[in-house]
Amino acid sequence: MSGLDNIKPIHNWFSKKLDTHPIVISGPCSAESEEQLVSTAKALNDTEQVQIFRAGVWKPRTRPNSFEGRGLDALQWLNTVKQETGLLTMVEVASPKHVEMCLRHNVDILWIGARTTSNPFSVQELASALQGMNMPVMVKNPINPDINLWIGALERIHKAGISKLAAIHRGFYPFEKTILRNIPKWEIPIELKSRFHNLPIICDPSHIAGSRKYIHEMAQKAMDLNMDGLMIESHICPDEALSDADQQLTPEDLNELLRGLVCRLHVVGDEEIDQLVKYRSQIDSVDAQLIELLAQRMNIVEEIGEYKKEKNMTILQLQRWEKVRERGVDLAKSLGLSEKFTTQLLRMIHKEAILRQNEVMNRK
Numbered sequence: 001m002s003g004l005d006n007i008k009p010i011h012n013w014f015s016k017k018l019d020t021h022p023i024v025i026s027g028p029c030s031a032e033s034e035e036q037l038v039s040t041a042k043a044l045n046d047t048e049q050v051q052i053f054r055a056g057v058w059k060p061r062t063r064p065n066s067f068e069g070r071g072l073d074a075l076q077w078l079n080t081v082k083q084e085t086g087l088l089t090m091v092e093v094a095s096p097k098h099v100e101m102c103l104r105h106n107v108d109i110l111w112i113g114a115r116t117t118s119n120p121f122s123v124q125e126l127a128s129a130l131q132g133m134n135m136p137v138m139v140k141n142p143i144n145p146d147i148n149l150w151i152g153a154l155e156r157i158h159k160a161g162i163s164k165l166a167a168i169h170r171g172f173y174p175f176e177k178t179i180l181r182n183i184p185k186w187e188i189p190i191e192l193k194s195r196f197h198n199l200p201i202i203c204d205p206s207h208i209a210g211s212r213k214y215i216h217e218m219a220q221k222a223m224d225l226n227m228d229g230l231m232i233e234s235h236i237c238p239d240e241a242l243s244d245a246d247q248q249l250t251p252e253d254l255n256e257l258l259r260g261l262v263c264r265l266h267v268v269g270d271e272e273i274d275q276l277v278k279y280r281s282q283i284d285s286v287d288a289q290l291i292e293l294l295a296q297r298m299n300i301v302e303e304i305g306e307y308k309k310e311k312n313m314t315i316l317q318l319q320r321w322e323k324v325r326e327r328g329v330d331l332a333k334s335l336g337l338s339e340k341f342t343t344q345l346l347r348m349i350h351k352e353a354i355l356r357q358n359e360v361m362n363r364k
């Protein structure tokens with residue numbers, strides 16, 4: 001059934017327990033110098049809120065001639081960070097060579113970036129390089145909102161024997177210009193979690209936001225959706241960063257942001273559960289009525305289909321459909337439902353009605 005059935009809870013990945021909620025991964029977009037890495041890491045460590053230090057060592061850039069990372073040197077600097085702060089380290093890998101170098105330099109966690117996840121050939125190469133290592137790996141979502149591509153990448157890594165596995169939600173490429181850098185499409189990580197309950201999901205609000213302004217809002221949303229952790233970029237001097245300057249926070253701003261997050265409880269006490277049970281039974285009853293009404297409507301639609309067949313009328317009746325939509329939206333608005341939601345719902349119902357009548361028409 002599930003291709004991800006042997007996943008270790010993230011809190012037990014290391015001998016030192018990661019027992020904070022959320023787990024916070026932070027550090028610069030790119031490792032630029034030893035000084036920058038060590039000073040950022042020390043300031044992050046002082047906040048006592050960060051457990052994992054991230055840094056891009058090889059940067060996949062959209063256009064050539066952009067800063068592409070410091071490679072091997074940066075891996076050595078990360079070791080200094082580890083020694084001086086005790087933070088765990090995390091690096092993006094895109095090729096078997098990267099994996100090999102990270103293993104040799106004691107990197108604690110690897111992540112696979114969105115561009116790499118989009119390509120099953122590359123993911124498979126990484127999986128083969130990781131075979132039997134049981135190295136912790138986090139897989140970012142692919143650039144496009146294709147949940148199966150994301151699951152496929154997670155499965156390939158899992159099949160290589162990796163049980164310390166997590167997903168990172170960093171949003172999806174917007175084809176149109178949007179306020180946020182990436183479209184969050186929260187329904188996709190929600191669907192992933194509902195298919196694989198034991199898979200930890202980390203949110204990367206920096207890449208969703210693309211600008212410091214929206215990071216808090218995105219991080220709060222991730223907490224409200226009960227995600228396990230946050231990956232937020234930080235830099236000792238963001239304005240001087242060689243990549244993604246707009247979306248990196250100073251360690252102090254990160255600290256403030258994290259302290260301002262409201263982390264609601266997932267599991268509550270008996271009293272709250274009693275109240276929830278009451279609300280939920282109301283919802284169950286309303287849902288049952290909704291479904292019964294929809295079934296009734298479809299029966300009438302089929303009768304109309306029979307009638308149209310007898311009278312040789314077309315299935316689609318645009319004027320009537322327009323009226324149905326207008327009446328529905330007016331009523332919905334007066335009851336506090338949005339026009340967008342109501343239109344989408346009625347469109348789905350109309351589409352099903354057309355299919356049903358099509359079946360009736362073609363019935364021998």
Ligand SMILES: C=C(O[C@@H]1C=C(C(=O)O)C=C[C@H]1O)C(=O)O
Binds near residue numbers: 304316318321324
């Ligand atoms: C049910 C009918 O057939 C179609 C379905 C409609 C609906 O679901 O409300 C409306 C118009 C038609 O396109 C109808 O003609 O009334």
